[in-house]
Amino acid sequence: xxxxxxxxxxxxxxxxxxxxxxxxxxxxxxxxxxxxxxxxxxxxxxxxxxxxxxxxxxxxxxxxxxxxxxxxxxxxxxxxxxxxxxxxxxxxxxxxxxxxxxxxxxxxxxxxxxxxxxxxxxxxxxxxx
Numbered sequence: 001x002x003x004x005x006x007x008x009x010x011x012x013x014x015x016x017x018x019x020x021x022x023x024x025x026x027x028x029x030x031x032x033x034x035x036x037x038x039x040x041x042x043x044x045x046x047x048x049x050x051x052x053x054x055x056x057x058x059x060x061x062x063x064x065x066x067x068x069x070x071x072x073x074x075x076x077x078x079x080x081x082x083x084x085x086x087x088x089x090x091x092x093x094x095x096x097x098x099x100x101x102x103x104x105x106x107x108x109x110x111x112x113x114x115x116x117x118x119x120x121x122x123x124x125x126x127x128x129x
Contacts, residue, residue, distance in 0.1 A: 021114040024051050025069040030110065030118050036061065040093075047088035048076045052110075060105040062090045064124075067112045073112030078125075083107075087127045 015032035028038050031054050039060075040053035052063035064086055086107060094100060109124040 019067050019096065020065070024065045026112050026115065026118060027063065027065045027110040028052060030120065031063070031099070034120070043089070043093060043111050045089040045092045048085040050086060050093065053093065058103045060100050060103050061103065061108050062086060063108045063110055065112065066109050071111050071113065074092070074109070078109060083125050090102065
């Protein structure tokens with residue numbers, strides 16, 4: 001019985017990982033349709049990963065992508081710790097890229113609810129002071 005449980009866990013993680021990759025691809029296409037330039041994807045830092053970094057009108061956008069059945073479930077899945085991780089990783093990115101020093105920056109969320117439906121929440125959260 002334990003073997004089946006481990007097998008289920010492996011399959012479940014594999015499905016979650018690959019559905020996340022597909023959602024990020026959908027989100028990048030969606031952003032491009034909205035005339036954003038995608039400048040990084042799946043950026044890893046010591047604080048964690050940023051799914052997408054895009055640019056439009058001298059604004060750098062750090063995007064968290066979630067795949068959920070509803071927008072509400074997607075919003076609920078982004079914890080305060082996840083926001084802190086994204087903010088810290090964004091700070092590292094901006095420090096390493098001085099060419100963007102004069103750009104604005106913000107944090108967006110894209111929630112993919114199906115292959116053809118996603119919701120883009122612009123300026124979805126801000127750092128707390």
